[in-house]
Amino acid sequence: MIESKANRKFKEAAFYNSQNDGGYFLLPFKFHRLNGEKEILVNEVGDYLILPTGTTATIVNRQISKENNSELYGDLIANFFISEEAIHPLIDVLATRYRTKKHFLNYFTGLHIFVISLRCEHTCFYCQVSRVTENRDQYDMSIQNIDRGIEIMFKSPNPHVTMEFQGGEALLAFDNIKYAVEKSEKIAGEIGKQITFVICTNLALVNEEILYYCKEHKILISTSLDGPQSIHDSNRHKPHASSYALAIKGIKLSREILGEDQVSALMTTTTLSLEHPIEIVDEYYNMGFPGIFLRNISPYGFALRTEKSKYSTDKFIEFYKKALGRILEYNFQGHYFTEDLARIYLTKILTPFNTGFVDMQSPAGLINGVIVFNYDGGVYATDESRMLAEQKDFTFKLGTLNDEYKDLFFGAKAQEIAQVWSNEALAGCSECAFQAYCGADPVHHHATQGDMYGYRPTSAFCQKNMEIIRYLIELMESEPKIKKIFESWISKK
């Protein structure tokens, strides 16, 4: 091992060239036209280069040389696009990078959604959950099913599980939530697992007693806020009351008792929302949230039935761009205010890491990252899956809480879905430049195209992702100051 240099005379840079006869090998990468002038090349782990249109062809035709394109040549080598050896000398580094990108698979299911009650006191027109105003026994999750759900949750190999209570309106079954929280806390302590609790609620029923309980048990609050009052109340109908006023009151009280960062809000974009991107962003900004998540409406479930919520993906993209523009304005003024969908994409585009966001992964987050235990004991692959079930479509029902863990998570149904949950292996996606930034969504494709596999050219999922990803890249590549802002959004600092 001990070696010294035979000769310490300095040599010129050319001496350190390892290339053989001007040739090079291609490593796996994909490309996509960004606009008239530029194309983007993306390597196997999501690193990208933006180059003039036509560059890919010159690379593939071996027309790039060290002498004539020295900087580009260096970029291609350094970023794992080409190699001077058939097997890249740093292939192990590339492998580690790949593992890091797929790190979310290491732990298996983390998010366990308990649909604790299907009852709700709201009558939102787009609600994907049927509303049922009474009959506790039929529409609340039974203690027996809660017990069984907890048992299954703790079988997850994930050292950190999240238990999320949804409804209907989850707070209508607060006693059952308390039961579930206390039981799970105890077990988690005994077996040494970390657990996070979340209650999803419209906050109409929240009170100090509930919040002090949440504080004591470190329960996070996730609520809905669709925008200013006119939009929110129109979207979220509550008989004889303003849903907005109750939500705002609830948010303030929750922050007061739990702390600012323990309360988050989600918005849903309806046809009405589409006309008010600025007002919606402003509402979130004025309410003191650190950002907003611009979400399009699920194109299925209860919502599909009403004309009011049908809109084209084009319209959503247009809305998205306007809203993002407003968000950037705040940032230009020096305020830190993020858009969370962008943050998810940007984390994949700009960092060596991935996100835990289950809706945009490959293999898909369903089963791997999230599982839903329905009020009636049904087990579903995702939240949307149980909404399909409300329309009697049981395609993504994995079984019931009485089934064995292995049959639910690795059974025939799971295996069937697994055939189509990796975009690496889906026609259209397999050669898409944005594959590493995107995900697979069998539930969406089943619901909208009648086929889990999906057909990308007419897929709304694809259309939305492809355009937003392209737009984000175009924005930051044309404006260094936007890139700085985007970098600040994904910073771990």
Next chain:
Amino acid sequence: MNLKTKGVAKYINEPLVGRITRDVSSTGENSFLICEEIPADINTNSFEAILTSKDTSHLVENKPAVYAVPNFDHLSEGDIVAINEDGNINTLYRVNSFHNVLLATERCNSNCLMCSQPPKDRNDIPRLYSINQKLISLIPKDCIELGISGGEPTLMGEMFFQTLENLKEQLPETEIHVLTNGRSFAWQSMAERLAKIDYRRLMLGVPVYSDYYQVHDYIVQARDAFNQTILGLHNLARYNQRIEIRVVLHKQSIPRLTKLAKYIFKNLPFVEHVAFMGLEFIGYTPHNIEKLWIDPHDYIEELGEAVEFLSGQGIHVSIYNSQLCVLPENLWQYCRKSISDWKNEYLPECQNCLKLNDCGGLFRWNLNKHSDYIKPFTAIEM
């Protein structure tokens, strides 16, 4: 300031390591007495050796000693020195400094264009190893930080790890900072061996000069060095070792500097610290100055982008060997007063500068080679 002096050695057959004292009444073991008058009872007390300005006409039979030493002004009570067969007295450890360094070896498997301590191709490893083992046992237990440098320390092989084990045992509270080119850790077994020591106070400072192998290999004058270093860093990360990346700023490293910053974040996100360092005008640098010199003023844009990007992504970043007046104010927060006390100097005009106390100044050997844009801050401008 001088760290070496020389006299006439007597009865020294191998390098001796000991603590300096001027106190005749102390009876410290492993102590070397510095004295004008050699005490009459010198043979009955326990001083291991005598260092004196007296000449050899005052020879004490059989007592290791260095005679006719011109002066001892640079040595403080408790400093540790090695005295050699040839009369050289080398300062190994100074109690009043935070910048003490063990020299592991002067051998190296690279030959960087800007090496500040050019390697020598003789086998000094066993000799330095035995000196260092002795030295480690004498270093005060409250020593805050200790460097290990070379040459390339890992060329010591197993002795490298033994040195670390010895340090961990004898100086458990001391932060250890090893400068290595990291190439040896491309062998996974080397990283595994290091991990076995389980040394949380150990940090490895590893240079990466470019994201493109050919530029890096040229700068370090060694084929395959880049790939070995990157693989080495990954092996070290696999075993959770603490890593600092060191980037020297010069004409060869600047053109791809911002790309290097991105490369570090993408491929080496596990590093704890990235240090960007101004060029030292010593060692090989004067010889290669044509290939290396770029006025620091002319790279502030690239440096700023690299520093702010890495810092923005949550990586701890520092700028070393740089002067405040050359850098824009937004980068001052990253500047550290990094130059070891005895190497640190300022220009005459610095005496009028209001930032003198905050500024890291220059290496003594850069007094004649520095940015043209050094300009004191005066009250009127501020």
